[in-house]
Ligand code: FES
C-alpha cells in the first residue's frame with residue numbers, strides 16, 4: 314500500500330478505537346465529535362426466525378444528538394456497557410477521500426443493577442456481539458464517521474438499551 | 479402512615495376483595511404448574527404470523543406450555559400445526575426456528591418433514607409416508623398409517639396471526655374467544671395482508687402476568703417520559719378501558735401528539751386502513767397476549783412462561799404487505815422509536831417488570847399487590863387487571879388474593895371455569 318494509504322488506514326483504526334472509548338465512557342459528545350455532519354447511525358440484525366433483515370434503530374446525526382440529550386429524562390438500566398472492538402479490515406479509496414472498515418465487537422454489561430444488585434453488581438455479562446460496518450470521510454489527516462451500521466447477531470435482547478452501542 | 483411494622487405490613491389493605499391480590503400468584507411453583515395445565519394448554523395462542531411462512535413447505539417452530547410445535551404451510555397453502563415430536567422415539571422433528579421443507583435433509587427427501595434419527599418421514603398434513611425398513615421391523619404389526627404426527631388445532635385469523643390450541647376440543651371457538659375485543663381493530667388489520675418486519679425476544683426474570691399487567695395498565699405512564707409529553711391531555715385521561723368476556727381488555731383510542739417528543743413525527747400519513755390519523759388502540763388478551771396499534775405500526779407481544787419467575791416475551795412489529803420500501807422504512811422507524819429494543823419505552827417497561835420479579839422470587843414473603851384504582855374506567859383505572867384476575871381465579875379455581883383457597887366456594891352458583 315501507498316505510504317499515505319497506510320497512514321490513512323491507521324487514522325481510521327485510531328478513530329474506531331477512540332469511538333469505542335468514548336462510547337464506553339458515555340461521553341456522547343466526544344463520540345459525536347468523531348462523526349461527520351451527515352453521520353447516519355443504524356442498528357440492524359438478520360432474523361432467521363422471520364427470515365428478514367431488520368432495522369432495530371436508525372437516525373441521522375441530529376436524531377442521535379436528540380436521543381443522547383434526552384437520555385437523562387428516561388429511566389435506564391445503570392450497568393455500563395464495555396465494548397471490545399477489533400478492527401478487521403480497512404479499505405481506503407484510491408482518491409484517499411473516503412474509507413470503509415469492518416470491525417468485530419463484543420459488548421459486555423458490567424452489572425450495576427442486574428436483577429438484584431446485591432448479588433449481581435460487579436459481575437460482567439455478555440450483552441451483545443456483532444460487527445461494525447463503518448464508512449469514513451478523510452480530510453486534513455482526520456477520519457470522520459459518515460455511517461455506522463451496528464450489525465448485531467443477537468435477536469434475544471432482554472432488557473435492551475437506551476444507549477448507542 | 480409512617481413506615482409499618484411487620485404485622486401492619488401484612489395486614490389486609492382497606493380495599494375490597496378484587497382490588498388487591500396475593501403475590502404468591504406471581505411466585506408460587508404450584509400456581510405456575512396449574513397455570514400450564516389449566517390455562518396454557520387450553521387457550522388459543524398466536525404463535526407466529528402467516529407472513530413468516532409465506533410459501534408452500536415453509537415452516538416455523540414454537541412451543542406452548544413446554545410442548546414443541548411445528549407450523550407448516552402445505553402445497554395446498556393451508557397452514558397446519560403439529561407437535562414437533564417424532565412418534566417413533568420422541569426426537570424433536572425440526573430443530574431450526576424456520577426454514578423450508580422443500581430442501582432435502584441429510585436423512586430425508588425434499589417436501590418431507592424428516593426425523594433425522596431413524597429417517598421416518600411425514601408430509602405437510604402430518605401423515606407418515608415413510609418408515610425405514612418398515613416390513614422388516616414391524617412385519618404386519620405396525621405400519622406407517624398408524625404413526626401420523628399429532629395434529630393441533632390451528633387457525634389463521636385476526637390480521638393473519640397463526641393461532642394454535644393444544645386442546646383438541648377447545649370449549650370456545652377462536653371467533654368467540656377473541657372476536658369481540660378485536661372488533662375495534664378488525665377493519666384495520668383485516669383490510670389487506672400484513673407482514674412482519676420486526677422480531678426480537680426477551681427472557682426476563684419475572685412472572686408472565688406482570689408483563690401482561692404492564693400492558694393492561696397505563697398508570698405506569700409516569701415512568702415513560704415519552705408518554706408524558708405525547709399523551710397527557712384531557713382526551714388522554716378520558717381514554718376508556720373496556721372489559722370483555724374471557725378476561726380480555728381493550729384500551730380505547732385517542733389522538734397521540736407525537737410531535738411533542740422532540741425529533742418524533744406524526745404518523746398520520748401511514749395510518750393502517752380505516753384508522754383515523756395517530757389513533758392508538760390496544761387489545762390485551764387473556765392470558766398474556768397484546769396487540770397494540772399505534773397508527774402506522776402494529777405490535778404484538780406473546781408470552782411464553784418458563785417458570786414462576788421467568789418468562790420469554792416475543793415482540794413482533796407489522797406493516798402492510800404492499801408497503802413500498804420507503805413506507806416500510808418509515809413504519810419501522812415509528813415502531814422502533816418507542817417499541818424497539820433500543821426504543822424509548824420498551825427498555826423502561828422491561829426494567830419495571832424485572833424489578834417486580836426481583837421482589838417476588840419464589841419463597842419470598844407473600845404480600846399484597848394493589849389493583850384498586852377506580853377512575854371511571856379511564857386510562858389510569860386499574861380495571862384491566864381486576865378483570866383479568868377475576869377470570870384467572872375461575873380458570874385456576876384459586877382466589878387471587880388467597881391462592882390456596884378455591885374460587886368456587888366463594889363464588890357459589892358461578893361456574894369455576896369461565897370457558898364453560
Ligand atoms: S426417533 Fe424419529 S425416526 Fe426414530
Ligand SMILES: [Fe+2]
Pocket residue numbers: 692698702823827
Ligand atoms: Fe409501558
